[in-house]
Amino acid sequence: MKPEPKGDIVIHIDKKQYRAPKEEMTGAELRALAGITDKYDLWKKVPGGDDIKIGRDEVVVLKNGDHFYTAPSTLNPGAF
Secondary structure (H helix, E strand, O other): OOOOOOOOEEEEEOOEEEEEOOOEEEHHHHHHHHOOOOOEEEEEOOOOOOOEEEOOOOEEEOOOOOEEEEEEOOOOOOOO
């Protein structure tokens, strides 16, 4: 078992700062932290790589400065 971090971990979701209360959180916990509805998917930014879609049951190991963003769950390219 990993030791608890000495303080909250600062992360960013949609350019807003949040304090994660623990080092590992599920996608559902991250969504609840930021008030993200089911209409949006949650993504983790990966500098220099492909961003990762975070599922509700997926466990994410958080680090200070991690960035996440939301995008509509259903995209309709070309729709106005």
